[in-house]
Structure formats: C-alpha cells, structure tokens
Amino acid sequence: MPCSPATPDYAALARDIKHWARELGFADVGIADTSLGEDEGHLKRWLDDGHHGEMDYMARHGSKRSRPQELEPGTIRVISVRMDYVPPGTRNAWDVLGDADAGYVARYALGRDYHKVMRNRLQRLAERIRERIGEFGYRAYVDSAPVLEKALARNAGLGWIGKHTVLINRRAGSYFFLGELYIGLPLPVDTPASAHCGSCRRCIDICPTQAIVAPYRLDARRCISYLTIELKGSIPEELRAPMGNRIFGCDDCQLICPWNKFAQDATEPDFAPRHSLDGARLIELFGWSEEEFLKRTEGMAIRRTGFEGWLRNIAVALGNAPRSEDVVAALKARADYPSEMVREHVMWALARHAGGMRGEPP
Template identity: 65%
Template sequence: MPDAEPTALQPAALAGSIRTWAAELGFSACGIAGTELAQDEARLIRWLQAGHQGEMGFMGRHGRKRARPRQLVPGTRTVVVVRMDYTPDRAADPRAVLEARQRAFITRYSLGRDYHKLMRRRLQRLAERIQSTIGPFGYRAFVDSAPVLERALAREAGLGWIGKNTMLLNRHAGSYFFLGELFTDLPLPTDDPVRAHCGSCRRCLRACPTNAFTGPYQLDARRCISYLTIEHPGSIPEPLRPAMGNRIFGCDDCQLVCPWNRYTHPTAEDDFQPRHGLDDADLVALFNWDEATFLERTAGSAIRRIGHERWLRNLAVALGNTAPTPEVVEALGQRLNHPSALVREHVRWALARHGTPRGTD
C-alpha cells in the first residue's frame, strides 16, 4: 500500500466528510477504527485451539493475520467500517414461519440478492470519492472477502458492541446488518469503542436450539445451525437434527429474542427484499426443485453457494422434523435413489422419523 499523498482536508474534516459520503451511498452508519486488536487475537487463538471452528479451516489458515490489519494490508493506519441494514420489510414474520413446521425457514439476510457485490461496489465508490478529494491514497475494500475480524473492528469504530451471542449489537439498530471495511493508509482520527449493554440478559444463550453457546461470548460453531446448514460439507450429526426444526439455511433465533432488535431498521435496499417467495416457502416444494431450478431460483443469492446437494440434505432434515403427511413421505421416497450418498442418508433418516424406513446403500 503506497503512502498517502498530503490531503486538502485536515484529518478530522476528512473523517467527517467520509461519514457524509458513506451515508449518501446508502450505508446506515460509518465509523473509523485503529488496528490494535490484541485481546481479540487472544480470544481467536483460544477459540481455534478448542476446535470450535469445526471444518472451517480458513479460520486458522491465515494465523494471527486475521487480527492484525497491518499485516493483512501493509501500510494500513486506519480502517473505515460501514454498516448496512438488511431487514426486509416485505417478508413474512420469521416467528410465524418457524412455528409452521411445513414451511422453510431461511435466515433473513439471504432472502434477497447476495450483499457482497452490492456493498463491495459501494465501498469502491466511497474510496473513489475520497480519492477525488485528496488525491491518490492506499486502500483495500473488504466484504467477507479476506481474513478480517470485522465485528471487532466495528466495535472499535464505535458501531456497536459484541454481544453474548457473538453478534455485533447496536442500541439504535439491533443486529440485523452487514459490515464492510475499507483499509486505508490515512491518518484519520478514530472513534471510541461502544460500551456493552447486554447486562445480565441471557435470552440469546437460552434460545439456541442446539445449545451452541458454551457460555457468554463463546460459540461452538460445530453445534450452530448456521454452520451446519451452510459451512458444514458432510453429514449433519444425528443428535442435532431434531433441534434444527425447519431451519434449512441459517438460523436467526439468537437475534429474534434479543431485546435490542426491537430497534431494527427496515432496509432501504430493494435487493434485500425476498425473492421467489423464499421468506415463507413450502418444504416439499423446495425439496422437489431439481438442480437446474435450484440454480435458477438462487442466482445472485447467498444460498447458491451451498449447492443443490446440501440444499437437499438440509431440506431432508426439515422434512424429517415436520408432520408425516403422505405428501412429505412421497417427496422423501422420490429421493431415496439420489446419486448423492449424503442426500440418501438424510432422506433415510427422515423417513425413519416418520416410521417408514426404506432404502439401503
């Protein structure tokens, strides 16, 4: 990263302008962080040593660089952190969907288009706006695209505190938002971290269907439904399957019960609104999608990354947890000879749950 050219604005004035430009680009909030994350690095190392990352090998692949912005992008002095709210105001009530076991629950952040490209483009435009004012400077924009402790940086940027459910919480916006970062070589004044406001509340810890929290601020990803349905590539442990209910992509339970989410702001982005009725879809209908339909309906969505095989795996578990109607049993039976051993295993489990075990490998 090259050294920044002298700026036409004083650092404090430039920081204020950056916040204004970020708001004009549709970001919900913007703050500036330093690069010191020593305590977060220590927590990361303990988490990795405990094996709580499961099969997410990428979490440890970059070593301590994840907590050291200056090593990730040499020359980094400050990090501009942005927030973008994603709660869709035209989606079905998530609690109602969870209670209707024949429906499919999909985490609210993935109901619309994938946020990565949208936010990355906006961050690039923010960098270009800065550059048009001060001249060339060194920067890198990230949206889940590099080993970055984004919640720790957001906390340092004053955008919230890390709650007991390990999510970033904001007193005025809850936790339903995305984060993005602009690593810069600019000597900007940094914001003050926000004091935590969880108090004695433990609602998120108690709400987890699979007991993935080993304690406040401690998540064992191997038991987390978001990990199991998205990141985990293999067979879902049988003891955890019944607790997954009808959650087929992600889980919002620890956010749904958080008192601070009463202050959540609906998104202003049309791209984050539900597509193809995925906010309240029928399990059997989704399970009947062939691969071509899956690819078509999830184009431009974060859901597509799990692929059709995991999609069917997750749906088979959900169908095993719903009422054993003839329609459900018939749909499962039609997948008993699926080419994937992973799919067949979960289909057989679901049928056994309904008292109709069939099929062998």
Template identity: 65%
Template sequence: MSTTAPSTHKLSDTDLAALATRIKTWGRELGFQEVGITDTDLESHERYLERWLAAGHHGEMGFMAKHGTKRTRPEELVPGTLRVISVRMDYLPPEVETTKVLGKPDTAYVSRYALGRDYHKLIRKRLAHLAKRIEAEVGPIGYRAFVDSAPVMERALAQKAGLGWFGKNAMLIHPRAGSQFFLGELYTDLPLPTDAPFDTEHCGKCSACRTACPTDAIVDDKVIDSRRCISYLTIELDGAIPEQYREAMGNRVYGCDDCQLVCPFTRFTRVSQEDDFAPRHDLDRIALTRLFAWSEEEFLDKTAGSAIRRIGYVRWLRNLAVGLGNAPWSEAVEAALKARLAYPSDLVREHVRWALARQRDKRAQRIL
C-alpha cells in the same frame, strides 16, 4: 477488492478531521446506516481468536486458522493500512415474517439475511464508491474493500469503530438497530482520526440468546461453538449433519436467526430499503416440499446471485431432508422424501432415510 497507489499527500490534522466527517456523510449517502473509523490494534481480539481456535470451536472452517495473524493484524493483510473505515448496512426487508415462519414446521426457514441477492457485491461496490469519493477529494489513496470474504475481524473492527457491542450471542449489537445488519470494511493508509470504541455492553443480566439457542451452541458469553451452531451445520459443514442436532434444527434449512430474534434489542431493527435484499422466489414463506422438488437446474437458476448458491445443491437437499424429517407427517412430505431415495449422493440418501424414518414414526403415532 480494489487497491490503488499509496497516499502521497500530506494532510494536516484539521484536514483529516474534516475529511473523516465528510466520509461519514458520504457513507450515509451511499446507503450505509453507520460509518466508524478505527485503528488496526486488535491485540485483545487476537488472544480471543487464539483461544477459540485452540478449543476447536471453528469446526471444519480451516480458513479461520489458515491466515495466521493476517486476520488480527490488518497491516499484515494489506501493507500500509493505518485505519479501517467500518460500515453497517441493515438488511431486514420490510414485511418479512420471522418467528411466525419458525412456528410453521412445514415451511422452510431461511436466515433473513439470505432471502434476497447476495450482499457481498452490493456492499463492496458501495465501498469502492466511497473510496473514489475520498480520492476525488484528496487524490490517490491506498485502500482495499472487504465484505465478509477475506481474513478480516469485521465485528471486532466495528466494535472498535463505535458501531456496537459484542452481545452474549457474539453478534455485534447496536442499541438502536439490533443486530440484523451487514458489515463492510475499507482498509486505508489515510491516518484519519479514530472514533471511540463501543465499550458499554448492554446485555446486563439477560441471557435470552443462550437459553433460546436450539443446539446450545453459545457455550459461554460471546463464545460460539460452531460445531453446534445451526448456521454452521447448514452452511459451512460439508458432510453429514450430526444426528444429535437434526431434530433441533426444525425447519431451519439455511442459517439460523434464533439468537437474534429473542434479543430484546432486535425490536429496534430497521428495515432495509435496498431492493436487492427483498425476498426472491417466496424464500421467506415457501413450503419445504416445494424447495425439495427443485431440480439442480432450478436450484442454480433460482439461487443465481444469492448467498444460498454457494452451499451447492447436495447440501441444499441435505438440509431440506432434515427439515422434512422434522415436519408434521403428511402424504406429500413422505412422497417428496421417497422420490429422493435414489438420489445419486450418499449424503442426501442418508439424510432422506433418516427423515423418512421420522415421518413413518409420526404416521404410526397418528394411527395409534
């Protein structure tokens, strides 16, 4: 995050309008596919967030409630903020399979945003470059860059900045780019002219995402009960994955893309040319047993600079154990699980035992 001194200059409306146009050009030059500008009024989203929290849909994500209205009132998070510059960066690497991998139960499915290097650093750096370009033009400004790491209503701000609408899966969707993109924000004290919000919702009668969700986590249009969501269960949840969701997780070991993959607008997804987002260590096609064999050292080494690393090795093994329990029976799968029966973590051992019981059932069914 970066902060500089508040703006001291006085720009005319004409100057600010010209600056807004240039900011969008610079944003595209820096690799953002779209840039929009909005004000800080998130009143309706604040009410939505309050209802969502009151229903307990955030599960163990206490940080969602922790910051009070700082999340919904940008000027409380960064005093002096008048505008938010919202940016979109597409992340899907070229030639990466999605549904085919989901159909191979002995192969790990890692959410496609997490296959490469961690996006936080890259986007924050580009946002800082954008701020510096603005400062080169108009002198010092007050700003702070965010990427999914502070109490920021990023999708709400992006919708208001004209970058897309909220789909029934609660993702932000662009009619010509789908939803497989990252968002970032530059809070600033420059009183730039704002863009029109994206008010037309194109979901219509479609409800493919709600039908496709493996754990019925989309409990109402645009409302996700995180406690049922595979992304939450595999990434945010600290303890045991509730048994009722384990089978439905299939081979999804880090995140889940199902509600996006079935969305008709996903066919408009644009592939990313960013080298950082290219898959590392065959994470887009690797066998569950190979990942389960990684030592902690290998895990730390291979996930260095990746979003996956933050879940830690124990949760990683927990998730993989569930995936292996759901895989077709094979001697290799059973052996891989048995090798972890004495792993020094109750959490891992419990998931391994669950997976082994499923594997033994499958073996017995083969004999019958």
C-alpha cells in the same frame, strides 16, 4: 475547499467520509485503529478449542486476521460500515419457524448476495476520498478476507459484540451487514462502543442446539448456521431434530434479543425476498432440480450450501415436519438420489415418519 493532497485536514475528511457513506446507503459508519491484541487472544483460544469445526480458513492466514497491517501493508485505519438487511414486508420470522411445513431461511439470505452490493459502495466511497485528496492506499473487504469485522466495528463505535457473538447496535439491533475499508490515512478514530447485554441470557437459552456454550463463546460445530452452510458432510444425528425447519442459517439468537425491537428496515431493494423464500413450502423446495436451484439462487448467498447441501438440509426439515402422505412421497422421490449424503438424510427422515427413531415428529 478541497484539501491539499499534501496536507489534508483529516478531521474534516473524516466528517465528509461519514456523510458520503450515508449518501451511498450505509446506515452507519465509524473509524477505528488497527489494534486488536485482546481479540487476537480470543480468536486463538477459539481455534485451539476446535470451535471452528471444518472452517479451516479461520486458521489458515495466521495473524493476518487480527493484524490489519499484515493483511494490507500500510493500513493504519479501518473505516467500518453497516447496512440493514431486513426489508419491509418480509414474512414474520416467528410465524415461519412456527409453520413446520415451511422452510426457514436466515433473513440475511433472502435476497441478493450482499457482498457485491456493499463492496461496490465501498469502492465508490474510496473514489470519493480519492477525488478529494488524490491517490491513497486502500482495500475494501466484505466478508471476503481474514478480517475481524465485528471487533473492528466495535472499535469504530458501531456496536458491541453480544453474548451470541453477533454485533449489536443500541439504535438498530443486529440485523445488518458489515464491511470495511482498510486505509493508510491517519484519520481521527471513534470511541469504541460499550457493552449493554447486562445479565440477559436469552440468546444462550433459546439456541436450539445449545451452540452458545458460554457468554461470548460459540461452538460453531453445534450452530445451525454452520451445520446448514459450512458443513459439507453429514449433519450429526443428535442435532437434526433440534434444527426444526431451518434449512439455511438460523436467527433465533437474534430474534429473541431485546435490542432488536430497535431494528431498522432495509432500504436496499435488492435485499427483498426472492421466490417467496421468506416462507416457501418445504415440499416445493425439495422438488427443485439442480438446474432450478442454480437458476433461482443466482446472485444469492444460498448458493454457498450447494445443491446437495440444500437437499440435505430440506430432508432434515421434512423429517421434522408433521406426518403426511405428501411429505413421505416427497422424501421417497429422493430415496435413490445419487449422493450418499442426501440419501442418508432422506432415510433418516423417512425413519422418523415411520416411528423408527426417538424424538419422532408430531
């Protein structure tokens, strides 16, 4: 029987919400309250240390990020969901990283941008709730507002925050997206997840740029994901060689994590790799025109780096690739590119191949 709008059975409603969420394609769902006091302290220290780099938006909204009721007045609960993102058939990540002539794109960015996929499903979840109890206050978020999504997901029982600062689920590893539905309903909350990293530090040791400066502390200014996506200017020279062939994001800390032996295949067809980006040739990608870049990355997260950032990143990867006439020719073809930033990285790469820099490629 449907609940009365005036006196809903919130425990039954919570059970139904979890059932509906899974019907909509979410791999897991949990419910948390809005208390994030300790996490607010962690965030403040991270910002005070300058570890956010040029990501000014991390500090722009004050306490709204750690106080959901300030971001969306009336919020008393958060429904947290996750969705697996690596589809079956994707080229093995280690194989791509070991192929210096290929460009490595973080596995989450190979297919359709997840934001719209998850937001649409969260909206449908809210509509199911409204059908059951009538109008209620809510707001859906998918990495689109100041939200401490990992802390909320941990409190909702979806996993713990690992030493690499990524959420880990003991049954599904860490290859998944997160989304939230802020609501004004007093639903019963789930038990927060406990941590299970133990003494393991593989993620810290494998980081190519040593961006994980201590357990649970990431200096984004050294992180390859930040350098290839968020940073809009020149990549620091000392970090270019360690980037290898990573041209959009980095997965090393997740690839090495023992918990990802439990990672689940994505069930969403839209997350399948487009344009063979799970291992495309660097020279081919470097030859894309801006029009081709915009056309081929339409509806994809890769758009975030912009075309100049795309060329910058690939120039670095070509500088780290084995010497060949084709690689040098591709770089020289962009040597007079209008963007000073792109030219700088192209010249760096050419100097590497000319043996003019330390740490030259093999």
